[in-house]
Amino acid sequence: MKRYSAFAIAREALRQHKGWSHAWTSPEPRNSYDVVIVGAGGHGLATAYYLGRNFGITNVAVIEKGWLGGGNTGRNTTIIRSNYLQDPSAALYEKARSLFENLSQDLNYNIMFSPRGVMMLAQTEHEKRGYLRTERANALQGVQTRFIQPAEVKKLVPIINLDGPRYPVLGALWQPRGGTARHDAVAWGYARACSDMGMHIIEQCAVTGVESAGGQVTAVNTTKGTITCKKLGIVVAGHSGALADMAGFRLPVESVALQALVSEPIKPCMDVVVMANTVHGYMSQSDKGEMVIGGGADGFNNYTQRGSWHHVEETVRALVETFPMISRLKMLRQWGGIVDMTGDRSPIISKTPLGNCFINCGWGTGGFKATPGSGWAMAELIAKGEPGPLAREFSMTRFREGRFIDESVAAGVAH
Amino acid sequence: MLTLTCPCCGVTAEETEFSPGGEAHLKRFGPGSSDQEYEAYMFNRKNPRGVHFERWRHAYGCGKWFLAARCTMTLEVFGTYAAQTLEPPAEIVAKIKDRHPGWEGYS
Numbered sequence: 001m002k003r004y005s006a007f008a009i010a011r012e013a014l015r016q017h018k019g020w021s022h023a024w025t026s027p028e029p030r031n032s033y034d035v036v037i038v039g040a041g042g043h044g045l046a047t048a049y050y051l052g053r054n055f056g057i058t059n060v061a062v063i064e065k066g067w068l069g070g071g072n073t074g075r076n077t078t079i080i081r082s083n084y085l086q087d088p089s090a091a092l093y094e095k096a097r098s099l100f101e102n103l104s105q106d107l108n109y110n111i112m113f114s115p116r117g118v119m120m121l122a123q124t125e126h127e128k129r130g131y132l133r134t135e136r137a138n139a140l141q142g143v144q145t146r147f148i149q150p151a152e153v154k155k156l157v158p159i160i161n162l163d164g165p166r167y168p169v170l171g172a173l174w175q176p177r178g179g180t181a182r183h184d185a186v187a188w189g190y191a192r193a194c195s196d197m198g199m200h201i202i203e204q205c206a207v208t209g210v211e212s213a214g215g216q217v218t219a220v221n222t223t224k225g226t227i228t229c230k231k232l233g234i235v236v237a238g239h240s241g242a243l244a245d246m247a248g249f250r251l252p253v254e255s256v257a258l259q260a261l262v263s264e265p266i267k268p269c270m271d272v273v274v275m276a277n278t279v280h281g282y283m284s285q286s287d288k289g290e291m292v293i294g295g296g297a298d299g300f301n302n303y304t305q306r307g308s309w310h311h312v313e314e315t316v317r318a319l320v321e322t323f324p325m326i327s328r329l330k331m332l333r334q335w336g337g338i339v340d341m342t343g344d345r346s347p348i349i350s351k352t353p354l355g356n357c358f359i360n361c362g363w364g365t366g367g368f369k370a371t372p373g374s375g376w377a378m379a380e381l382i383a384k385g386e387p388g389p390l391a392r393e394f395s396m397t398r399f400r401e402g403r404f405i406d407e408s409v410a411a412g413v414a415h
Numbered sequence: 416m417l418t419l420t421c422p423c424c425g426v427t428a429e430e431t432e433f434s435p436g437g438e439a440h441l442k443r444f445g446p447g448s449s450d451q452e453y454e455a456y457m458f459n460r461k462n463p464r465g466v467h468f469e470r471w472r473h474a475y476g477c478g479k480w481f482l483a484a485r486c487t488m489t490l491e492v493f494g495t496y497a498a499q500t501l502e503p504p505a506e507i508v509a510k511i512k513d514r515h516p517g518w519e520g521y522s
Contacts (some may be wrong), residue, residue, distance in 0.1 A: 241462030
């Protein structure tokens with residue numbers, strides 16, 4: 001792999017940019033690998049990367065039915081934060097956020113991490129009390145957050161309307177070290193680093209079955225033939241139910257559509273991320289100038305990668321009161337992704353009923369922010385066969401055992 | 416937009432008039448059942464790509480619960496039927512098989 005650097009740009013400028021190579025290779029699959037990971041989104045590629053970097057396991061294939069990073073990795077609203085209430089969540093998301101800080105250097109790939117600050121508005125008394133509680137929990141967890149008053153909110157976000165009347169701003173939970181990153185670049189950067197370690201990234205290759213013998217996984221059947229493996233990692237977000245069905249077990253997961261939209265690009269007007277959870281809307285401004293708006297999820301099982309139109313209307317209707325200036329913007333694009341929701345709105349990083357088959361799913365509406373931490377924890381689980389400290393609480397058996405990591409109550413909404 | 420017909424009052428309306436209620440025909444396991452059975456009933460779901468049987472409530476209409484057969488890949492609704500039904504009625508199953516000959520049937 002040729003390192004990207006200012007020197008490399010200068011060198012290529014002098015020879016008409018003929019020296020750049022593909023960021024990752026697209027080999028034909030071998031018959032056998034030590035580890036096969038299904039799903040080349042951010043989480044799957046991060047898992048492969050940390051398998052190589054932390055454990056020296058590089059005989060790895062990452063199989064993707066579509067194109068790399070074309071699922072939820074390319075469809076989210078790129079927000080990174082770790083202001084969670086429950087300790088296991090805070091540990092996992094804070095690990096991810098801290099890895100994001102050095103990820104560009106680590107991967108030698110600019111993921112455009114922008115720690116611009118994330119603000120979660122308190123728009124009801126109930127929500128304000130909830131965030132005051134989270135602020136104290138975060139202090140104990142070592143996550144830097146602060147509850148700020150309306151005047152400070154206005155100073156940070158001049159375009160905001162504090163007075164309601166329906167949704168007045170009573171304050172906000174402010175995480176100054178949260179922010180955004182370029183979501184595609186996260187997947188591309190991990191893919192490049194994995195390819196450089198000799199791992200195979202196999203796109204346009206759908207998994208059609210999982211083979212096992214004696215309760216242990218032995219191979220996956222794909223549209224490019226059968227691939228044997230010693231260990232299998234399933235990291236397929238919304239399609240986890242389908243893969244689990246092939247592997248012979250059921251998950252406490254339901255797949256629904258979650259939507260986002262962007263406005264036409266405008267001049268810079270807001271340099272933080274604002275989340276308004278009471279009205280299920282959140283907004284930031286992309287580097288291109290578009291206002292990136294995320295909304296609520298549908299309530300019914302859906303695999304169509306488009307959501308119901310009325311959710312867009314509800315989200316925008318509520319946000320217009322808080323940000324009156326967006327009422328004059330045109331919508332540029334709208335899209336949906338299929339998210340896998342668990343009952344407690346926390347993810348699953350777990351062993352499964354099938355031996356040597358591991359699953360990473362259930363990130364619901366908020367997986368992007370966890371990408372490096374998720375990969376870190378999943379790699380440890382696959383390499384050692386047992387969960388490490390980050391993944392331990394996120395076992396799929398927690399539902400049977402009543403050990404919920406109840407962020408749905410903590411956040412008040414899907415998160 | 417998803418359109419459903421309430422079998423209780425006969426009204427056909429857009430999804431905003433209804434509330435989704437999750438997978439239908441779940442077999443209940445309560446006190447005295449095993450942990451695995453209780454977990455399966457409480458949490459584990461089929462979550463299929465394709466034909467799905469599910470509960471809906473006509474929340475902004477007659478208020479009654481009913482069941483629907485729907486494709487999660489296309490949002491096509493094969494039919495709706497009374498909530499007091501233990502498994503999908505024959506005519507709904509026939510309609511699904513007509514549209515999806517490869518469908519393995521309700522189990």
